[in-house]
Each structure stands twice: as C-alpha cells, then as structure tokens.
Amino acid sequence: MNRSSQREAILKALRSVKSHPTADEIYAMVHDSMPRLSLATVYRNLEQLVNAGMVTAIDGAGSRRFDGNAAPHHHKRCSVCGSVSDIFSEELHHLDNAIERLLPLLECSACSVEFSGICGKCRAAETPFYETVSVRTERGRVNTKNEEICYHE
Amino acid sequence: MNRSSQREAILKALRSVKSHPTADEIYAMVHDSMPRLSLATVYRNLEQLVNAGMVTAIDGAGSRRFDGNAAPHHHKRCSVCGSVSDIFSEELHHLDNAIERLLPLLECSACSVEFSGICGKCRAAETPFYETVSVRTERGRVNTKNEEICYHE
C-alpha cells in the first residue's frame, strides 16, 4: 500500500471523531481542506483501511459506518437517531470470551455484537420524535402507526 | 392492520424458505403468482410485518434480509457468498442470558448477534472465489490484493 495524502487525511479525520461517520460524512469532513477529493476515493480508501485492519466497518441498518478506534470496545446504536456510540465496559470481556469459545463449535470465524437503545442525546432532547407503535382505532381495530413521542412531557 | 392478499402472499413466501431473502428476492418469488405486485408494496409490508413482530429484519453488509421463522435462533453470514443461514444451538442460550443481564447495565434495550464464516456450500464449491489478502510485491512491498482461493486442491 503506497502512501497517499488522501488516505492520510481520511484516516486522520476518522480518528479525530468519536461519531463513527459514514463514507459520505467523512467525505464532507475532508473535502473542506482538500477540495479536489472525490467520493470514490473515500470509499476506496476506507475499504483498504478496513482490509488492512486499521479501521473497523460497522454494518447495520442504513449506511455502513466506520470506526478508527483500534482499542477493543463495543457499540450501541440509537434506535431513534441511528447514531452509533462506544461502549467500553469490563463486563463485556466475559461476553467476548464466551463467544470466542463458541466459534469453533459453530464453524464460525467471527461474531459481531451490536447493542441498541436510545442514546442520551435523544432521551434528553426537547424535540419529539416518531416511533412505530400499536394503536387502537376508534372502531376497535389495532393498527401500527407512527406516533409522536417525547421524553419531556 | 387490515388483511391484504399481498401481505399474506409475502408472509407465505417468506415462511416457505430458509434462505432469509432480500425484499427484492421476495418480490421475485411472489411476483410469479401475483404479476401486478409492486416492489414498493413488498417493502411496505415487510416493514409492517417487522413492526408487528411477525418477521425479523437482518441488517448487515449489503441489503436488509428478512426471516419469517419465529423460533428463537441465531444467524451465520457467509463471508464468501453473503448468504445467511440459521444456527439452532443449545449453547447459545447461555450467551443470550448473559446478554439479557447486561442490557440494563449498558442502558440498552436489545442486542443483535451475528456469526460469520464460510458456509458449507462455499467450502464445498468447485468454483474458486476471491478474498482480500496481503501479498508481497516483487520489489518487497506489501499490498492487499484480491486473490483466487479454492478449497479443492
């Protein structure tokens, strides 16, 4: 892998945040100081960095996200805003060890674990959000519906 | 939720296979016997079925996949062909219990676990496949490269 100023800028940008940005978000970050940067370059380099083990890809609902933090940790995805935050917890070593022991039994080589819940920001937000809930129609039937929810009254 | 022949056909199709198809694949299955079916309808109904808890969504690399099997089980994603297969294993109850106990500690409401490895079909395949590996250039540098791999000779 030859060096390139683009790849270095991408890696630096990714390491400067804790937000696990998408390719597009990384593009926006680096594009400020590198206006000729192309989005295809961002995608290509992120793939290379993932293959080289310097960056972790986080797949799930929506776009792929990226993590430049090499320290072992877990992730929590917010079910409201979709953001991904880090979980550093001693408790999870046991979990990882248990999984590690299971892998050969299941003829697997890896396992990804992702927690989910509402992030602190969304829970504290003044602005309400929508969530699919079951509601009873006037006539007594049950529908699923996007209902406005807000943790502040 | 009112009944609709489309939704019933979608659910029936999904329950008839063990392959965890994408919305597009389900569309293709149902479209044979229901030519006027639209892809948007498939997406909408799958979302409804997921919200109603009758179907599980499997997110990860690539398109969202769907699972009509209500019995508790885990998934293994093939790192070669991307297919998702079921894992039914007693061993995993311990894992699930451990995770269940961790959730309140981590302020989370759920956790998704996905195993990965090479599926039986790909391991047994005569046809070789490509995988990104590190290779040494003639001049001594190390590059990542898509290399042909085959488990048969």
Place this chain on the structure above:
DNA sequence: ATAAAAGTGAAAATAATTCTTATTTTGTGT
C-alpha cells in the same frame, strides 16, 4: 525513468423510499 498504486469525475448500478391516485377491507346500520 519506470511501473505500480492511487486519484478524479462522471456514469452506472443498487437499494430503499416517497408521492398521487385508485382499490380493497372492514365496521356499522339498515
């Protein structure tokens, strides 16, 4: 200087959602 690696920008491919209009489903009252 040269060859491999990497970048650019546009286009294509994939994936998923939105919008408007038309149709279907279902509870209620004949």
Place this chain on the structure above:
DNA sequence: ACACAAAATAAGAATTATTTTCACTTTTAT
C-alpha cells in the same frame, strides 16, 4: 345479506440515497 363511509392498502412512477465501476490522469517508490 347489502350499502356506505372511513381507514387501510396497493400500484406505478419518480426520487433519493448509497455504493461501485470505468477511462483516464497523477502520484509514489524505486
């Protein structure tokens, strides 16, 4: 059973978002 109205749903086209590909140019390491 039958008609009605309201709610739910579907169709089909269009749009948006995401990711990859391609032909060419530039950069990097020897």
